[in-house]
Each structure stands twice: as C-alpha cells, then as structure tokens.
Amino acid sequence: MSALAIKIRNPQLEVKIVRSPQIGIIQVGEGSFPHLTKFLHGYLGINPADFYREVRPTWKLGIRYLWGSRPNGFQYTFRTQFDSRFKMLSKSTGYYCEPEIGYPDIATAMMELDRAVLHDEKGNPVIDRDHAYHVENHEFVTFLESYAKQSGVEFHDDEVEEVLTDENGIAGLRLASGVTETAGLYVDCSGFRSLLVEKHLGNSFRSYDSSLLCNKAIVGGWTREDEVLKPYTTAETMDAGWCWQIEHRERINRGYVYSTEFLSDDDAEVEFRSKNPKVTDTRTVNFRSGILENPWTKNAVAVGNASGFVEPLEATALGQIAQDAQSIAEILAESDYRISHTMAKQHNHRFRRSWENIRQFLAIHYRFNKRLDTPFWKAARNDVDIAGAAEFVEYYEENGPNTLFRPTLIDRFDQFNLDGYLAMMIGQQVPHRNRYEPPKAEMEIWRRINAANHRNALRSYDCATGLEKVEAPDWQWNFEFFRQAWTEIKTV
Numbered sequence: 001m002s003a004l005a006i007k008i009r010n011p012q013l014e015v016k017i018v019r020s021p022q023i024g025i026i027q028v029g030e031g032s033f034p035h036l037t038k039f040l041h042g043y044l045g046i047n048p049a050d051f052y053r054e055v056r057p058t059w060k061l062g063i064r065y066l067w068g069s070r071p072n073g074f075q076y077t078f079r080t081q082f083d084s085r086f087k088m089l090s091k092s093t094g095y096y097c098e099p100e101i102g103y104p105d106i107a108t109a110m111m112e113l114d115r116a117v118l119h120d121e122k123g124n125p126v127i128d129r130d131h132a133y134h135v136e137n138h139e140f141v142t143f144l145e146s147y148a149k150q151s152g153v154e155f156h157d158d159e160v161e162e163v164l165t166d167e168n169g170i171a172g173l174r175l176a177s178g179v180t181e182t183a184g185l186y187v188d189c190s191g192f193r194s195l196l197v198e199k200h201l202g203n204s205f206r207s208y209d210s211s212l213l214c215n216k217a218i219v220g221g222w223t224r225e226d227e228v229l230k231p232y233t234t235a236e237t238m239d240a241g242w243c244w245q246i247e248h249r250e251r252i253n254r255g256y257v258y259s260t261e262f263l264s265d266d267d268a269e270v271e272f273r274s275k276n277p278k279v280t281d282t283r284t285v286n287f288r289s290g291i292l293e294n295p296w297t298k299n300a301v302a303v304g305n306a307s308g309f310v311e312p313l314e315a316t317a318l319g320q321i322a323q324d325a326q327s328i329a330e331i332l333a334e335s336d337y338r339i340s341h342t343m344a345k346q347h348n349h350r351f352r353r354s355w356e357n358i359r360q361f362l363a364i365h366y367r368f369n370k371r372l373d374t375p376f377w378k379a380a381r382n383d384v385d386i387a388g389a390a391e392f393v394e395y396y397e398e399n400g401p402n403t404l405f406r407p408t409l410i411d412r413f414d415q416f417n418l419d420g421y422l423a424m425m426i427g428q429q430v431p432h433r434n435r436y437e438p439p440k441a442e443m444e445i446w447r448r449i450n451a452a453n454h455r456n457a458l459r460s461y462d463c464a465t466g467l468e469k470v471e472a473p474d475w476q477w478n479f480e481f482f483r484q485a486w487t488e489i490k491t492v
C-alpha cells in the first residue's frame with residue numbers, strides 16, 4: 001500500500017520493494033473501516049470491477065458487539081447513529097435509545113436484519129461511502145502486489161541481513177544475495193520486527209499496555225456451511241479478552257485476542273474451540289500494543305506494524321496504513337523530493353495523535369464492559385487507563401448522550417467521532433445522571449422513526465444478493481463517480 005501510494009502520486013520516482021518470501025507476511029488483517037475503501041478506489045484508483053473479481057470482498061457496515069449487559073449486544077455502525085437530532089424531538093437521538101436502542105439509523109436495522117446494501121428504484125445496489133470491506137488477507141495482498149507491478153513498482157525478493165547506517169540515517173541494506181540496496185527514502189514495512197526505524201535508528205516505543213491488556217491471539221476458522229453471510233464483524237466477549245468473527249464468502253474466520261497474564265495458551269485454545277466447534281487448524285500470533293515515538297526519523301519512515309499496532313478490536317490498522325502511506329506520498333510530492341524536516345515532523349505529530357485517539361477509544365471498550373466477571377474483566381474495569389477519553393467520560397457521566405460540546409469533547413482528527421463514543425457508552429449502558437423520560441407524544445414519533453428505518457432496511461439486499469448484482473456480467477461500475485466520491489481532499 002505504501003509503495004503503491006508513493007508510485008501513483010509520484011510516477012517519476014523509482015520505487016522498489018525488498019521482501020522476503022521466506023519470512024512471509026503476518027497474514028492477519030481482514031476487517032477494515034470505510035477509510036480503506038476510499039483509499040483503495042479514490043486515492044490508488046483501483047477499479048472496483050477488478051477488486052471485486054480478484055479479492056472477492058464482503059461488505060462490512062459496522063461491528064456487532066456481544067459486549068456489555070444487553071443479552072443480544074449492540075451494533076456500532078459506520079453511519080450516524082446517535083450524534084443526531086430529529087426536528088420533532090426535544091433531545092438528541094441518544095436519549096431515546098435508553099434503555100432500548102431500537103433503530104436510530106438504517107444501518108442498525110440492516111445489520112439486525114442481515115442486510116448489506118440499499119438499492120434504487122430499478123433494483124441497482126447503492127454502495128455508499130459507509131461501506132467497509134472484509135477481505136481475505138492472502139487475496140488482498142496478492143491483488144495489491146499485482147497492481148503494484150502493473151503500476152511500475154519493482155520487486156526484489158531477498159532478505160535484509162544487515163542494515164547499514166550513517167549520520168543521515170540508513171545508508172543501505174545488505175541482502176542475503178550479497179547485493180546492497182540503497183535509496184533516497186527507506187519505508188520500513190518490516191512488520192513487528194521494525195527492522196530499520198526502531199532497531200537501527202534507535203526509536204523509542206510508547207507502550208499502551210496500561211490501556212490495552214491483551215498481547216496474543218489464537219486464529220482459526222472453517223469453511224462456510226449454511227451460515228448467513230453477515231454484513232458486519234462480530235466482537236464477542238471472552239473470559240480473558242474477546243473473539244472476532246470475520247465474514248468471507250466461503251470462510252468464516254475467528255480469532256481470540258487474550259492476555260497471557262490471565263490465560264494460558266492451552267486454556268485459550270480450549271475456550272476458543274468450545275465456543276467455535278467448527279474451527280479446524282489454529283495458529284497463534286504475539287503482539288504488543290503501542291507506537292514508535294517518531295516513525296519518520298532521518299531518511300526512513302516506518303509504516304504498518306513496524307510503526308505501531310493496537311490490538312485489533314476496531315480493525316484500524318489497515319486504515320492507519322492507508323493514512324500514513326498517503327501522507328508519505330503527499331510529502332514527497334509537495335516537497336519536490338527534498339524531504340522537508342518540518343513536514344516529517346508533522347507526519348509524526350499526526351501519526352501519534354491518530355494512534356492516541358484509537359488507544360483511548362479502545363480503552364473505553366474495556367473499562368465499561370460488564371458482561372463477564374472473570375479476573376481479566378475485573379482488572380479491565382478497575383485498571384484500564386482511558387487516557388485522553390477521561391474528559392468525555394466525565395461529561396457523559398454527568399450529562400448523558402448530549403451532543404452540545406462535540407467539537408471540544410472529541411478531537412477533530414478522531415475517526416470514530418462523537419458518534420462512535422456514544423455508541424460504546426449507550427451500547428454498554430454506562431450510567432449517567434441525566435436520565436430523560438420522553439413524554440408519550442415524543443415516544444410515538446420515535447416509534448415511527450424506528451419503524452421507517454426498519455421498513456426501509458427490509459427493502460435492502462442481503463450481502464449475497466448484493467454481491468451477485470454487482471458481479472453480474474451486465475453490471476457497470478460508475479467508476480468515475482466512485483473515484484470522486486471516494487477521493488479524500490488532499491489533506492493528510
């Protein structure tokens with residue numbers, strides 16, 4: 001993704017990927033946020049027809065949380081759920097969603113009904129800016145590699161054995177074949193090894209383990225049988241962490257993210273399999289949550305797991321890679337390839353701000369989840385550091401789902417927006433001191449709003465039908481429309 005962004009934005013640059021097929025890729029990273037959709041089709045210009053044919057994605061409208069004390073959990077959608085106000089109602093939407101959430105937006109209703117895509121009066125699917133993807137990692141990476149080759153990115157399959165440094169940063173990469181590769185800018189995408197920027201340029205690592213307790217995942221899945229293809233990721237509370245369910249066309253992938261301080265690997269496997277009896281093979285992945293202080297250091301910049309990672313609860317990593325890749329490509333273009341020190345500094349600044357937002361948002365998932373009383377969840381409720389979310393939480397506990405101070409409560413770069421925070425607080429039924437009992441007349445209006453969302457959702461396609469429509473031989477993607485709709489203004 002980084003190589004593609006750089007090459008597409010700066011076609012005259014020579015871009016080369018050195019990668020080791022022996023080491024391979026981490027092979028997780030299958031859920032995403034709508035930002036990735038925009039990056040792929042808007043910024044990289046990937047034609048949806050090619051993407052759907054090769055990668056065979058499914059649609060993700062949000063996350064269903066089996067979390068908190070609601071027996072059926074709650075939905076977190078990528079549309080606006082709670083940060084809204086209907087004309088005829090005296091309070092913002094969140095107040096009407098207590099104790100029953102209902103259908104504050106159409107996506108909540110669609111998720112409830114396993115519907116994925118609206119259609120116009122002719123029956124054509126309408127894929128909008130709020131559609132994110134589930135992608136199988138292998139297919140996704142294979143597609144990106146072939147698109148990169150077509151776009152003029154070179155590949156060199158080899159292993160970096162020695163990293164040479166000098167006062168400018170990285171001076172070269174000595175490879176197993178004996179070749180030494182040199183470059184004007186080194187983009188460190190070496191995964192958790194963080195080979196260049198952390199190991200050789202001495203960057204310090206800011207750990208998030210006071211907020212995020214998990215450090216390992218067991219991953220497995222099975223071939224889909226008669227299960228419904230759901231238009232969302234499921235996040236299910238487990239004894240010492242949580243379990244994802246990601247929906248692919250022919251496969252269902254699950255992964256138990258847990259803390260080794262509270263659960264042994266053997267016990268994790270037993271719990272994982274007892275709740276997912278169809279799981280075939282499993283493998284484990286170790287990780288640490290945290291970021292590099294300065295991913296851009298001298299003539300090298302780290303992207304992806306090499307630069308930072310927080311556990312995958314909101315599936316933010318691919319979106320973050322997209323943002324960083326775009327930022328690097330733009331800096332190169334805007335600085336006429338004389339990398340500006342102050343631009344690199346701002347890249348680091350935005351990077352840290354973005355990850356801090358993710359960290360605090362995930363922390364509130366842990367702090368308020370009352371579904372289980374295991375030692376892990378007791379520790380999470382007592383000890384998790386909610387960091388920059390403290391002011392928002394204090395405000396919510398006093399005022400409830402009030403939206404008046406949206407601009408000061410939530411950072412404007414926070415991708416989850418106030419809406420995401422409200423979804424987690426309302427969904428987890430976090431108590432507050434400003435309970436509102438809507439009068440009967442207002443409740444009747446609210447009932448009608450819910451009914452309309454439910455009715456409209458019933459008219460939408462499920463995932464399988466929608467995919468069939470956009471993959472039919474006579475389907476024409478209006479690519480230019482999508483490109484425009486998905487192209488972000490060039491701010492990074």
Ligand SMILES: Cc1cc2nc3c(=O)[nH]c(=O)nc-3n(C[C@H](O)[C@H](O)[C@H](O)COP(=O)(O)OP(=O)(O)OC[C@H]3O[C@@H](n4cnc5c(N)ncnc54)[C@H](O)[C@@H]3O)c2cc1C
Pocket residue numbers: 018019020021023024025026027028029030031032158159160161189190191192193195217255285286287303304305306312315316317318319321
């Ligand atoms: C349990 C888990 C679940 C996740 N789920 C999600 C999710 O749902 N959504 C999401 O957005 N993200 C998720 N992620 C994050 C995801 O892993 C990354 O977003 C994504 O895979 C990018 O990885 P990467 O390219 O940084 O690293 P990698 O895939 O590890 O790639 C590293 C590359 O560097 C090469 N390399 C390393 N050392 C050398 C060397 N010495 N010489 C030559 N080449 C070398 C490797 O061969 C490889 O090609 C998850 C992560 C974990 C741990």
